[in-house]
Amino acid sequence: MREGIDYLPRRAAERVTDAMSDTRVIVVNGARQVGKSTLAEKVLREHGGVGRFLDDGVTRAAAAADPSAFVQHDGLMLIDEVQRVPDLWLEIKYLVDRNQRPGQFLLTGSARLLGLRSLPDALPGRSETVELWPFSQGEIDDAPDGFVDAAFAAGAELRAEPSELRKKDYLARAARGGYPEALRRDSPRRRARFFDGYVADLIARDVKQVADVERASDMRTLVSLLAAQTTGLVSYNRLSGDLGLTAPTVRKYLEILETVYLVRTVPAWSANATTRAVATPKVFFVDSGIAAHLGAGEGALLENFVLGELARQLTWSETFASLHHYRDRDQYEVDAVLEDNARRVVGIEVKAAETVRAEDFRGLRLLQRKLGDQFHAGFVLYTGRESFSFGNGMTCLPISALWTC
Template identity: 25%
Template sequence: MIKRQITEKLLLLSTKFPVVTITGPRQSGKTTIAKYVFSNYDYVSLENPDIRLLAVEDPKGFLQNHPDKCIIDEIQQVPELLSYIQTIVDNEKIKGRFILTGSQNLLLSEKVSQSLAGRTAIMRLLPLNCSELRQHHGFDKITYEEHIFKGSYPAIHNDNIKPGDFYPAYLETYIQRDVRKIQNIRNLMTFTTFIKLCAGRNGQIIDLSSLASDAGISINTAKEWISVLEASYIIFMLHPYYKNFSKRLIKTPKLYFYDTGLAAFLLGIENKEQLSTHYLKGGLFENHIILELLKQRYNSGKQTNIYYWRDNKKNEIDCIIDGATPKALEIKSGKTFTKEYLKMEKYWLRTTTFEKDSFSLVYGGDESFSFLGTKILGWRDFCEHLQ
């Protein structure tokens, strides 16, 4: 089993909060990490139809069957339990009483907001990051094309499942089980087409009108379906950075996938060679780098601080990392550095008046170095640089 970076944070939070909730994409490793970190806890899965029926029909009796510390897997199956869990933790006042997991974005759930506000820590577990994958034999020898094509789901790396076998099954399970529970979508074929159209817009500023038109649905339906994909950890939005700057900046978000392997599959890419010449290779590489930043934040229990920058003259910087001094990061998939990659550096420094070290570049090559005082990071070194 590949050790997850979230481990120590989960242990710490279980000493501070009565409930710890682990949320994230289906098959990102939530159950595995919960069982590993809290191996002395009772465990119950609401995926089991008999157990789920008991929880629905007799929630008090269900919870009385687990008087000790307990992991409740897939809590979104029976959200009504949350009110009863609230009563228990308020009465018992025991830290780490419940560990909950869910494959829907529980931050979007009114039940959690109402019932467990102030009582639960929420950790998001995404698929494996590069540092975790370094534990896997051979990772340091693969190209970024192979890494992007494979994606980061634990089953692919732990169990050596081929992407061509994993992702079709993953998509089928997601659509048949998760989507129907989030929203009553009747035309699943059109919804599948919609997901593929989203993959074709990976790394791009989202245009709901164009997306709806191509899918043959209304703009309101497109908005609803985007929300479904966000709630179930298929896609996320990278919002523009415009704090303390003029209104000339674009305020529409960009669309990315939580896993590059799934995005590549949806694009019809069948191997790393096809990816090498694909028109969206740059967008997928950008997606990968953004994901590494996001995983670092989430593994530390922090909210995202990642944005992008684009003004009304189409000057764009791929990534802004917010902080006391915001950092600008340009992302280029090319494997050979060229000074043209830094053409936005002067614009950034002139517009913001920040210091030169606030701008850096990550590219698809292996070498890292400084160019005229600007930090240039190869894609592997960038991942290590985050740790």
């Protein structure tokens, strides 16, 4: 691992810079400790301006006491962890409604800000949100991170360079995760200390900031249950029985875990041609290192790893696409379904094996039969070395194709 992991270039930086040229308020949103402040400070140094950091008690008290005076400035103002003083939101809205100059505010937050009940209003038409995830593999390895664009551009003709990685290497990468602090720690034991403290702190602090949760132990149990079934379909009734809570309460708790960027749900994909599709979402952890720490099995961990890399790429890819999964009542399934604005579909299956068989394309071929020309390509990502065509729009690629293409 290279030194200075916090200062590795982030793909989100280009999005922030672009937004500065035509948008009044830029919000960098993401999980705690993914490097939002580091990125924002770098932008501030490049553009000039003033920085305000609400983790500092005096600064936070001043913002709460006189939010109108706090936001007055020339040029660019960075407000770090803006959700800590919700009253700032209306003052920012007031200012940018009267001055349409781009690049006035750069805000960071550790929760999905517009989902917080404490924020009084949104900024439609005035702001752009840039999501910052834990490091991608391409950011860590200085690799292209271009699979999403390449898959839609080349379709089943896409090929990747032979990979030197094997199953154990992919599992090690998944267990390492992408948080800067975890990447700095060479020892798995020391990383485990980080992950354990991270989850505990998130539940103790961030969850309470978002919503009233009477028993933190229930939330911790839910996190463990989700890890045991990561990338599986979400059964609110089963989780309700395991936790002794009502299904609506479980649903609310899961929404909270999404708001604080611990997990992400993947909606089910369906179309008129696939009427037997199951509408249940599935869930994965924003960082695969946490999923590994909480005991996710090998197959589920690798799928979590792949879903996370895809979700990261969708925040910067030139292709505007959405991430779904597919499963029907006949047990056909596809781990990831990407659909672009032209309604072209790319299906992706994840296999922990170092070999691929024709039957591994079973779910992909079903989608292809049902969708016809709408189906653009099907890929099986596996832990082997080579790329091969399996005919009729189907290809297997090493998992490393996600960041090397």
